[in-house]
Amino acid sequence: xxxxxxxxxxxxxxxxxxxxxxxxxxxxxxxxxxxxxxxxxxxxxxxxxxxxxxxxxxxxxxxxxxxxxxxxxxxxxxxxxxxxxxxxxxxxxxxxxxxxxxxxxxxxxxxxxxxxxxxxxxxxxxxxxxxxxxxxxxxxxxxxxxxxxxxxxxxxxxxxxxxxxxxxxxxxxxxxxxxxxxxxxxxxxxxxxxxxxxxxxxxxxxxxxxxxxxxxxxxxxxxxxxxxxxxxxxxxxxxxxxxxxxxxxxxxxxxxxxxxxxxxxxxxxxxxxxxxxxxxxxxxxxxxxxxxxxxxxxxxxxxxxxxxxxxxxxxxxxxxxxxxxxxxxxxxxxxxxxxxxxxxxxxxxxxxxxxxxxxxxxxxxxxxxxxxxxxxxxxxxxxxxxxxxxxxxxxxxxxxxxxxxxxxxxxxxxxxxxxxxxxxxxxxxxxxxxxxxxxxxxxxxxxxxxxxxxxxxxxxxxxxxxxxxxxxxxxxxxxxxxxxxxxxxxxxxxxxxxxxxxxxxxxxxxxxxxxxxxxxxxxxxxxxxxxxxxxxxxxxxxxxxxxxxxxxxxxxxxxxxxxxxxxxxxxxxxxxxxxxxxxxxxxxxxxxxxxxxxxxxxxxxxxxxxxxxxxxxxxxxxxxxxxxxxxxxxxxxxxxxxxxxxxxxxxxxxxxxxxxxxxxxxxxxxxxxxxxxxxxxxxxxxxxxxxxxxxxxxxxxxxxxxxxxxxxxxxxxxxxxxxxxxxxxxxxxxxxxxxxxxxxxxxxxxxxxxxxxxxxxxxxxxxxxxxxxxxxxxxxxxxxxxxxxxxxxxxxxxxxxxxxxxxxxxxxxxxxxxxxxxxxxxxxxxxxxxxxxxxxxxxxxxxxxxxxxxxxxxxxxxxxxxxxxxxxxxxxxxxxxxxxxxxxxxxxxxxxxxxxxxxxxxxxxxxxxxxxxxxxxxxxxx
Ligand SMILES: CC(C)(COP(=O)(O)O)[C@@H](O)C(=O)NCCC(=O)O
Ligand SMILES: [Mn+2]
Numbered sequence: 001x002x003x004x005x006x007x008x009x010x011x012x013x014x015x016x017x018x019x020x021x022x023x024x025x026x027x028x029x030x031x032x033x034x035x036x037x038x039x040x041x042x043x044x045x046x047x048x049x050x051x052x053x054x055x056x057x058x059x060x061x062x063x064x065x066x067x068x069x070x071x072x073x074x075x076x077x078x079x080x081x082x083x084x085x086x087x088x089x090x091x092x093x094x095x096x097x098x099x100x101x102x103x104x105x106x107x108x109x110x111x112x113x114x115x116x117x118x119x120x121x122x123x124x125x126x127x128x129x130x131x132x133x134x135x136x137x138x139x140x141x142x143x144x145x146x147x148x149x150x151x152x153x154x155x156x157x158x159x160x161x162x163x164x165x166x167x168x169x170x171x172x173x174x175x176x177x178x179x180x181x182x183x184x185x186x187x188x189x190x191x192x193x194x195x196x197x198x199x200x201x202x203x204x205x206x207x208x209x210x211x212x213x214x215x216x217x218x219x220x221x222x223x224x225x226x227x228x229x230x231x232x233x234x235x236x237x238x239x240x241x242x243x244x245x246x247x248x249x250x251x252x253x254x255x256x257x258x259x260x261x262x263x264x265x266x267x268x269x270x271x272x273x274x275x276x277x278x279x280x281x282x283x284x285x286x287x288x289x290x291x292x293x294x295x296x297x298x299x300x301x302x303x304x305x306x307x308x309x310x311x312x313x314x315x316x317x318x319x320x321x322x323x324x325x326x327x328x329x330x331x332x333x334x335x336x337x338x339x340x341x342x343x344x345x346x347x348x349x350x351x352x353x354x355x356x357x358x359x360x361x362x363x364x365x366x367x368x369x370x371x372x373x374x375x376x377x378x379x380x381x382x383x384x385x386x387x388x389x390x391x392x393x394x395x396x397x398x399x400x401x402x403x404x405x406x407x408x409x410x411x412x413x414x415x416x417x418x419x420x421x422x423x424x425x426x427x428x429x430x431x432x433x434x435x436x437x438x439x440x441x442x443x444x445x446x447x448x449x450x451x452x453x454x455x456x457x458x459x460x461x462x463x464x465x466x467x468x469x470x471x472x473x474x475x476x477x478x479x480x481x482x483x484x485x486x487x488x489x490x491x492x493x494x495x496x497x498x499x500x501x502x503x504x505x506x507x508x509x510x511x512x513x514x515x516x517x518x519x520x521x522x523x524x525x526x527x528x529x530x531x532x533x534x535x536x537x538x539x540x541x542x543x544x545x546x547x548x549x550x551x552x553x554x555x556x557x558x559x560x561x562x563x564x565x566x567x568x569x570x571x572x573x574x575x576x577x578x579x580x581x582x583x584x585x586x587x588x589x590x591x592x593x594x595x596x597x598x599x600x601x602x603x604x605x606x607x608x609x610x611x612x613x614x615x616x617x618x619x620x621x622x623x624x625x626x627x628x629x630x631x632x633x634x635x636x637x638x639x640x641x642x643x644x645x646x647x648x649x650x651x652x653x654x655x656x657x658x659x660x661x662x663x664x665x666x667x668x669x670x671x672x673x674x675x676x677x678x679x680x681x682x683x684x685x686x687x688x689x690x691x692x693x694x695x696x697x698x699x700x701x702x703x704x705x706x707x708x709x710x711x712x713x714x715x716x717x718x719x720x721x722x723x724x725x726x727x728x729x730x731x732x733x734x735x736x737x738x739x740x741x742x743x744x745x746x747x748x749x750x751x752x753x754x755x756x757x758x759x760x761x762x763x764x765x766x767x768x769x770x771x772x773x774x775x776x777x778x779x780x781x782x783x784x785x786x787x788x789x790x791x792x793x794x795x796x797x798x799x800x801x802x803x804x805x806x807x808x809x810x811x812x813x814x815x816x817x818x819x820x821x822x823x824x825x826x827x828x829x830x831x832x833x834x835x836x837x838x839x840x841x842x843x844x845x846x847x848x849x850x851x852x853x854x855x856x857x858x859x860x861x862x863x864x865x866x867x868x869x870x871x872x873x874x875x876x877x878x879x880x881x882x883x884x885x886x887x888x889x890x891x892x893x894x895x896x897x898x899x900x901x902x903x904x905x906x907x908x909x910x911x912x913x914x915x916x917x918x919x920x921x922x923x924x925x926x
Contacts, residue, residue: 102448103176105220106228106440107204109272109296110311111404112159112167113441116176117152117542130861132819133842137864154445154540156438158404161204168215177218197221199444201228228443229269230277230285233400235446236435237262240540241458241856242625244400244431247413248421252622255431258556266396268387269439270403272296276390289390291383295405298379305375306368314372315409321373326366328354352378380412384419384430391420391428399430404437434625435537459548459857465538465613465624465635466642538624546847547863549855551872553888553924560854560883561628562908571621573903574629575614578636581698582607588695589640589648606643610636630852630883633696637788637850647787649695649757656693656758656790657800659709664762665807671767680733683768687896688724688916689716690764691876693756695790696851697900699913713759716898725899725911728920732894735922736775747871747892749778751862753846753853755876757792757800765875766804766811769841772871773814778839780865786849791878794845801841813838851878855887870923877901881908881917888924895919 106113159167171177177196196218202225209220236243242254267277267285273296276289299311308314324347331337331346332355353374356366383401391399399420406412413432420430435442548555565571586603593599613635621627624635640648647653667686671679690713694700703712722729738744750772754765769779781801783794792800798820805812805821815821818840847859866872873894874880880895881904887893895917899905902913909915 102445103171103198104441104445104448105198105200105202105205106225106438106444107164107200107202107208108161108404108440109203110161110299111437112161112164112204113404113438114157114159114167114171114176115154115438115441115445116157117154117445133844133861134864136818136840136842137844137861137867152542154542156435156441156537156539158437164204164208164211168211172216177216199223199447201225201440201444223444223447225440226275226277226285226287227283228440228447229275229402230267230279230283230443231446232435232439232442233267233279233402233433234262234282235442236433236439237400239458239461240434240463241461243434245434245622246417246429246431247410248417249414250410252410252620254622254626256556264394264396266387266391266394266399268383268399268401268403270294270383270401270405272299274383274386274403276387278390278394278396288394289386291386293379293382295379295403298375298405302372302375305363305371308368308372312407315376315407315412317369318372318376318411319369321367321369321371323349323370323374323377325370326355326374327352327377349377349381352381376412377415380415381419384416385423387416387430388420388423388428392424397428399428400433401430402433402436402439406432406436408436438537459546460542460544462541462543462546462857463538463625464541464638466638543847543857545860546857547860549858550863550866551869551889551891552855553890555856558856558887559628560852560856560887561630562882562885563629563904565621565627565629565632571618571627574632575618577698577901578632579611579614581696582610584701585636585640585648588652589645592645592648592650602643602645606639606645609643610639613639628883630850630854630878633788633852633878633882634848634850637786641786641849649787649790652695653757653790653792653796656709657762657796657803660713660759660762661800661803663710664766664804667763667767668770668808676737677733679771680736681729683771684729684732684896684918685717685720687760687764687768687875688898688918689713689720690759690762691755691896691898692716692900692914693758693760693790694877694898694900695756697877699902700900709759713763719914720916724918725905725909725915726917726919729918731922732918732920735892735920746775747772747777749780749865749869750871750873751780751782751866751869753782753872753874753876753879754792754797755851755879756790757796758790760876761792761797762800762804766801768873770808770810770814773839773841774810776839777871778842778868779814780842780844780869782844782846782862782865784849785845785847785859788849788851791851794843797843801843810838811841814841818842851876852883853879854883877904880919885919889921891923893919893921895921 103114103116105115157170159170177198198212198218198220200220201223205220205222209222212218212220237257238259241256244257245252245254247253263284264278264280267275267279269275269277272294274291274294275287276291277285278288279285295311299314302308302311302314306314306317308317327349328351329346330348330350333350334346336346359365387399387401391397401413401416406416413430417430420428433439552558563570563574565574586607589606590599590603593602616623617627617632624631640646671682674682692700692703692712693709695704707715735744750769752765752769754761765781769781772779781797783797784791785794787793801811801815801820805815812821817838820841820843842865844861844865845859846853846862847857848854870891871894872889872891873896874884875896877897877900880897881899885895885908896919897917899909899911899915899917900913905911905913905915909917
């Protein structure tokens with residue numbers, strides 16, 4: 001191994017230095033095959049699948065504490081009710097013991113909407129290191145509330161009101177009614193059952209109160225329906241980033257709502273009937289109008305006229321309808337012509353169902369499809385028009401539509417939008433809500449006192465889309481299934497249905513006439529997913545410890561994603577990349593769990609689940625909110641965790657750490673023999689070169705089969721000559737070393753967002769950190785909270801630092817000062833007990849478990865560390881390119897990455913694969 005046989009770590013005298021990168025598509029060969037003779041064995045030993053190594057040990061052999069992102073659910077005795085081959089079978093989880101804190105219901109005329117909150121187990125381990133870091137960073141443990149707010153998840157479930165018993169069974173089987181309702185302390189024991197109270201709104205809260213008492217022994221506390229609708233809408237609009245969207249001619253676009261400029265607005269809730277509410281603030285509203293022609297009318301009339309059995313079936317029929325056979329159109333009156341003088345196209349509906357007067361036809365002569373579409377258009381236009389007239393009445397520009405009538409149905413939304421646009425001549429805007437049907441239930445939920453959720457903000461909420469009940473849109477009740485065997489067999493049985501479902505996305509090109517009418521409904525796909533809206537609602541995770549990164553110059557304008565996936569070609573490309581990577585990822589994941597049969601089943605289930613997500617998003621990219629590459633990469637990690645793969649690259653990371661730590665001492669010696677300027681350049685080159693160790697890049701993974709870690713590292717260093725494609729090194733050098741004899745002040749505190757394990761962190765970022773420490777700058781290493789690909793985590797870093805510190809005084813003293821060596825180190829370089837005169841080296845977690853980082857949601861630890869920082873260093877493709885490439889900071893920023901993807905290199909830096917980015921941005925003038 002290099003360093004051990006006398007070769008220079010930096011590649012001087014390197015015997016493979018003449019080897020060239022070859023950027024041809026199929027051959028990312030860095031190392032000539034002949035040169036590889038003799039290293040094959042070592043190579044495969046380094047990178048072979050670690051079958052049979054299922055242990056959960058860290059580098060030091062200690063057990064790893066897994067901070068799983070979900071508590072385990074008891075799925076024993078879970079069963080499918082009825083025929084499991086049915087389209088929407090019901091699954092009950094009789095022994096599920098999720099820790100339910102609050103349950104709220106909206107019992108409407110057609111549907112029961114149920115929301116419940118399950119707490120996270122408090123898994124935070126407050127070790128000595130964390131305590132020291134907290135002390136250093138001045139983070140107090142005091143809570144601004146008089147009672148704790150723990151993280152947890154909010155689940156959304158619905159039932160047909162006609163099947164109330166199913167709802168009661170569900171509540172009972174999951175013991176939702178025995179929650180810790182109104183307990184001032186969430187960790188106290190549940191109250192006595194006989195006093196249990198459930199908050200509920202909607203007419204059914206009155207109608208079915210006795211039944212709830214009889215069946216569940218709980219009292220229903222009724223909440224006013226309008227209060228609840230408004231509270232629910234206000235909560236969603238303030239707390240969920242991608243909640244409201246416009247939908248015009250099949251095009252969905254999320255609208256950023258400014259919390260300080262939300263009121264007044266018009267809320268139109270389309271349930272069985274329609275309520276039109278002017279909202280002026282929290283709890284300040286007036287029901288200004290309404291109409292009895294609503295969802296109930298569509299369903300009621302539709303059922304009579306078409307003999308459909310369900311609302312969804314009726315809606316599905318409309319997808320194939322042609323309302324022109326039954327509606328009287330302008331063209332029917334004007335001999336096929338537009339009535340252009342008043343802006344009406346020939347296809348505009350002059351009179352809904354108007355043709356039925358003149359035709360000598362009976363009901364049976366009309367196609368049910370046409371009737372359904374005609375009804376849908378009639379009701380949607382009418383609601384849109386009445387809503388607009390009310391908006392006009394009060395001078396309101398924004399109209400939010402909610403209620404389960406909409407069901408995420410593209411054509412319904414287009415029709416309403418069209419009516420608002422047409423009558424307001426573009427002055428008013430119709431917006432829709434992703435949680436459209438849950439406003440009332442959410443409001444009832446918000447009415448519980450002391451759950452402490454009222455002042456939660458956007459950054460406290462993370463929406464996840466686990467596989468399970470909501471995904472297939474079946475009547476599968478309960479939270480997304482918790483995990484393991486039942487879940488896997490569920491996946492095996494049902495995921496196929498999930499991928500078969502066709503989303504209500506526009507299939508036909510936009511077809512307006514320009515004169516105020518659709519020629520063809522632009523959003524009518526061939527088929528309609530039966531339960532469109534359920535698919536668009538995930539599980540809301542409340543993470544009260546998340547904060548906005550304080551060093552962002554303009555958090556409101558901040559967009560983490562660099563690549564715009566609304567470009568369909570781009571979307572297709574990245575979907576292909578992720579799909580093609582899947583078999584390799586599954587191999588690694590299964591191997592990380594010892595390759596046993598259970599792991600293989602889980603691996604298969606993961607692959608199906610993730611592919612189903614991709615298929616779903618390919619159909620409707622905005623299904624889960626605004627989609628960026630970072631979301632896709634995070635979704636993959638979440639999906640792995642869902643199938644209990646907590647660290648697929650664990651063994652690989654461990655090997656790479658060990659190999660890199662073995663050569664670190666030699667590297668440090670070499671660096672120390674250099675003058676300041678050469679050293680700084682060498683350090684930055686080192687970071688860029690070592691970023692080649694990326695198991696998420698197809699090209700890099702191919703490389704690893706051709707060389708050992710150290711060979712690849714040295715080769716990469718040798719190819720690291722400047723100019724780099726984006727090269728601000730001279731600016732950075734001037735800031736660090738000064739010019740014309742002037743010595744600049746060192747930075748006070750630098751935040752180093754580290755990326756991959758192994759050479760990347762050990763031979764790249766740690767030596768850079770050491771240089772900063774040497775200059776008197778405090779260094780905070782910022783690492784992932786949860787594993788993602790081969791990224792190093794905050795939990796793993798202290799051991800790595802401790803190992804490195806054994807051979808370096810600067811690191812040792814700084815690590816001691818930063819509380820990293822509390823009990824990890826015994827052998828110091830000089831055998832002495834460390835003194836803490838050094839500036840500290842600290843480690844904080846970033847709050848995420850993805851290769852990218854959204855700086856709107858970071859850990860409170862990181863937010864605290866940022867307060868005194870004057871330099872941010874973002875490293876790696878995920879953190880510095882896919883996300884944050886365009887982010888602007890209040891302090892200086894250095895973005896370092898090797899571009900390990902040809903397409904990204906062309907797009908971002910007009911370069912080629914393996915080009916490097918060194919972007920330095922000075923602090924904006926204050
Ligand atoms: C997942 C990654 C962002 C990780 O890169 P890193 O942040 O470790 O530098 C990157 O490997 C990536 O974008 N991979 C997909 C593209 C590809 O395989 O070419
Ligand atoms: Mn990485």
